[in-house]
Amino acid sequence: MPPPAEPGPARHVDRVTTAEDRAELRALFTELAGHHMVQLRDFMIEVRCGSALAEWIALSEPAVRSVRGMAEQLELDDICEALDRLLGALTAAHRSGGAISQEHQAALLAAYLPLIDLLPGVLELDAERNRREPIIVHSLLLQIPGIEKVAIDKLVAANLVSVSALSEARPEELAQVTGLAGDLAARVVARFREYRQQSGAVASADPRAELRALTDLVARLRQQNGEYDSAAGSWAPGVKEEKRRLRRERAATLLAIHVSLARLGEVDRLVELDRLNFRRKVEFIESTLQAARAATRARTGPA
């Protein structure tokens, strides 16, 4: 990783003549900066959830430096200063290594939050998290054997619908509060703890790794759907059981795809995906993947 830029004041050379020009320039910069810093926003969502690792900083920091360079060229002093503070906090957190401590979490958020006002629209944390988390939680719950509508309704009624609440709960308390059977409550907590440990909360720390995983999942879905269609057209004995097995496996793969797409921030596409039959779902996810790969390349350069 390159050493952090030395924070310092931006140059004060006025190259723009009118206020209107400056406003237009700033709007254009905001759009570009937002596009560049999507990964930073996802990282900060995880920081706020308390699920971020210091090693993930390396994936966001280059974009912040790049945006800082653009801001300096355009003489956007206030943004330069805010980005310098953020770079300082990122560097300090990165040096500490491991899971980001509460102290560094607070410092990162303190440095990041002013940027939400300075670059409005794309860096907002809670709205994006609120779009993704219900999909992720619902999909994870449905992956747990024995969890169906009645159990999900009980969790919703108890307002236990976040990754953090379900991963931090104690199984016996969860059972007591929701009325779920003890073994079921234990499975819920275990699944969410496992997910959080492996994947954080609601965002992809490494979008390239997420895209690779999604590529594997869609290939699997294509194969499972082909096998299901073959079984559906068969009159062989035991086909009913075979279809049941394939239907279950296909549904499990689709749930994993839902989680992955939500983590990549593709919530709008998930809504569209829901309405399609399986054959078209596969095509749709493949086209989504292509677009996401291109966007990631544009942000971070070729793999």
Added chain:
Amino acid sequence: MAELSREEVLRRVQRGERLERADLREIDLSHAVLERAELRRADLEGANLQGARLAAANLRNASLREAYLVAADLRESNLENADLEGARLEGADLRGANLARATLEGANLTGARLATAQLSNAQLESASMGAADLTGANLMHADLGHAYLGGACLAGARLVNADLTSANLEEADLRDADLTGADLTGANLTGAKLSNGALAAAGHAAAGAPTNGRRPDLARYFGRGDILRGASLRFDAGCRVEVESLFEQCTIELGEATELIIGTSGVLSDCRITGRGIVIIAGKFYERESPGIVGPLQVVVSAGGCLVGEVEQSGEPTHFAFEPGSNLRVKIRDSRANQRGGIS
């Protein structure tokens, strides 16, 4: 892809033209007004019919495989023998619809309204029907194997000879449902409302049974002639459960002071009872593995009753009462002191 555009379909329906056998695969007809449309044998596979108004439409023998019918209005529609495999019907209104012999394998009917719908001989294997309203629906001979019916309302439904093997009926309302001849092997009835003789083939009703001061709405009655295999049942505190049926390989969890009465015709074979309830045996109990009864508050075996198994006391000691004439082959174990006694 569809041979007609959305606009063409709407135009034809408006003019009252028939669309029988039309190729409408994957067409987008979301929120379209298609009331009384003639769509017999039409191919609507993968079509988007979200929120479409299809009341009284004729969709007999139509293919709606994997169609998206979320929140569609299908009241009084004719879907007899239609293929709805894997269709999405969450929140759809199917009241009074004819779905006799329809294929709904793996379909999602969560929260759908199916009151008084005709579903006889329908294929609902592995369908998701959580919280669906099936009040008074006719499900005679329907295949509901592995279906999810958690929280569904089946009050007054006709489930005569229905296949409910491995179906999940947790917290479903089965009051006044007719389950004569239904196969519930491996079904999950945890928390299901079964009072008023839901399982009573001969029309026995809980209302006539003594309630012993307990809340009548918490009474459960399993009638003579029914067979329950491989089920896990849980009865909350304060319930009174009477069994005149044959239970095989079932696990029964009793809440605090819940009364389980195995009536003179009742047989619990290869079963296990757990929890701090009161177990009264006038029929027969045979354990699956020792201990067959774990932690009961009270065990009473009346004259003619038969208990073959081990009773484990845990926490507070169990009160035993064995009437003269009872048939016992019992081991009593105190888990705290690890003591055993035997009565043969």
